[in-house]
Amino acid sequence: MNQIKLRNRKAKIVATLGPACETEKNIEKLFLAGVDVFRLNFSHGDHKDHINKVKIVRKLEKKYNRYICILGDLQGPKFRVGKFTNIKEQLKTNQEFTFDQDKKDGNNKRVYLPHKEIFKSISIGQRLLVNDGKVRLKVKSKSPKAIKCVVTAGGEISNNKGLNIPDTKLDLKIITPKDKKDLELAINLDVDWIALSFIQTTKDLLTAKKLIPSKFKVMVKVEKPSAMDEIESITENSDGIMVARGDLGVETNPEDVPIHQRTMVAACRKFGKPCIVATQMLESMIDSPTPTRAEASDVATAVFQGVDAVMLSAESAAGNYPKEAVEMMDKIIKRVECDPKYLSNIQNYNLDHIKTSTEAIATAALEVAGIAECQCIATFSGTGRSILRVARMRPDVTLIGLTTNKKVARQNVLTWGTFMDVVDKISSSTEMVDRACRVAKSRKILKNGDKIIITAGVPFGKVGTTNTLRIAKIIADSKLT
Template identity: 50%
Template sequence: MRRNRNAKIVTTIGPASRESAVLEALFQQGADVFRLNFSHGAHEDHQLSYERIRVMEAKFGRSTCVLADIQGPKLRLGTFRDGAVEVEPGDIITLVLDKIEGCKERVTLPHPEIFAAMQVGGRLLVDDGKVRLRIIEVRDGEADCRIEAGRKLSDRKGVNVPDAVLPLSALTEKDRADLKFALDLGVDWVALSFVQQPSDVIEARRIVGDRAQLMVKMEKPSAIHHLDELVMLADGMMVARGDLGVEMQPEDVPPIQRKIVTACRRVGKPVVVATQMLESMITNPVPTRAESADVARAVYDGADAVMLSAESAAGQYPREAVAMMDRIIRETEQSSHYHQS
């Protein structure tokens, strides 16, 4: 089954695509790599997907690749008395290390690592950047923050700290259990999330050994400062534009994407461009023109693969999304401009 293209398609498996018939359809439409996202789903779900993929390979007589994407350290707020609070720019809220019942004035941030790295003037981004906080005072186990943007805080929303390197391992206890499970399954690649510095990769490499290839996800600004070192330590890289776009300004993401792809091409390491590539196809059967151009731009830049996330894992049109990505790649690679890029 010849693909007639160079760039590969990474397809995330989830509730919309776990059934054998759908997996086979995705493969026939052009999926080359199947991603198991350990941020979601139980081990039993991933094992079932893995086994069905291997059965499908035998059926079609063609090997694919299975990528285990490890969640990494997710930092979250605590909970609120009523589940959520309304806030306005200018409001002051105190983050506390102790477990409390959150309200408009105070809420738990149960991560001593964040408090250890806090500095007055630093930023905290909550709920994928929808709420932006500025640190105005730090005390022992407490920090006063001013709301700069956003209108709502709710239970257990994610927290990003873009201005600091946190004293965190890239692997939590959950990650270690997931990693052992994935390696025992026999996955081909492991993707390491929220890498901040080279030591994070060295730690993961000790665990993975030669049982799988190791992919580093570039989604922290601090990782960009160590790009050349990380490229040499990894077997491949992923431009994870979701969290990268939270912690950086949107206008900074395209040149950073190009920088990462170029660094990988220079040393012959494979690189995947990921996140929101055909996002509208979660609910629509065709992409926007801007999304089509985004996929093409990644191919022109030299990406070895482009990735579908929610489009194939939870969307209404997983088959159509893979087929569309396949067509965009083939048309792009047949263009005279592709050979000039």
């Protein structure tokens, strides 16, 4: 069994698996380059591909004795136009164009739109965006079977291109028939997180969560402007938020996206939920071995905001330089985290304290670590919640999350600054200190003479009782208590 070195950074890296990194050799390269979380994009690839990728990741876990998180990303209710007789058409600004219920192939005047819910919900004056917003139309009139529009920004429209409707809250089935099949696979594969696409409201989220077993963490991808109206409620009722700037960037003004990103990061910090910033972070590295300066600044900005993770999409899934993209992201994160203003900035980042014993212990651990010059905080947790409360404070020490549950360990690999490990059940304070010190020493996190803060709940093993804080010193003897 091999043991790789610690990442030596706080923010985590999520990488999407795809054709560019399907083999065991290439996935291993990404892991060794710095990937903490692998994303399965159920919008692409078949079930056989996803099964094989999960097997490879779990094999790497055993080989390197390091827990790895897997995120299963459901496609959600994606809208697409029908097909065209000539495959593609060029629409001119100010011309009229109709979306209708006629299944015949389209032309430069009309096309089939196989989504009846749009015909029910859309209103005159609202926008329809095709091909990632490159073609823009405004509704002129509507009927149950036709939506007549005027083209406000012309361009190419072709077979099955994506359609966005930013101004309308649609009555949708958030979990589509395809999603149900993919969700069943994700559950059978025992992935760690399930990501939900195109959530518009808290009601959407709660409806979807009923179909997902409680042992899985639920990540909400914020892609609709309407979700921002309920972002605090959505954050509170989810397990994490992904700032999905692709569709969000299509449906809202470009100048609004950075504000939305900051708002989501703040909501996640407030409720102690992981936050991932995603989409086009190092986009140019799909074809180039180096990013643009703007892309490097984009990744750095997310890290300066204190996000838990930054994500690679096409860069790792379909690019020519997946390993280099991971290495570059790793370098940018480490450089930012070396900046003297980094921690002082994120430790004061819109924190509203929740008055619980767990929050009190987490706050005390941060204070004591500074006063007693401790190099590490170890937190025992059965569910992972106490680990999140400590990480939420963004302390300037190494965090160790200890649990008896392998699923909880994998899920919290995503958590900012936290190294996760699984230990046997503890029944006394002596065992608590012994387990924490052994992990810190065997994983080469601490050395002889270093001090560690340990938090746990008494009675041991009872969920939601974090109420104990101890300070211990690493010693050379085999008996570490």
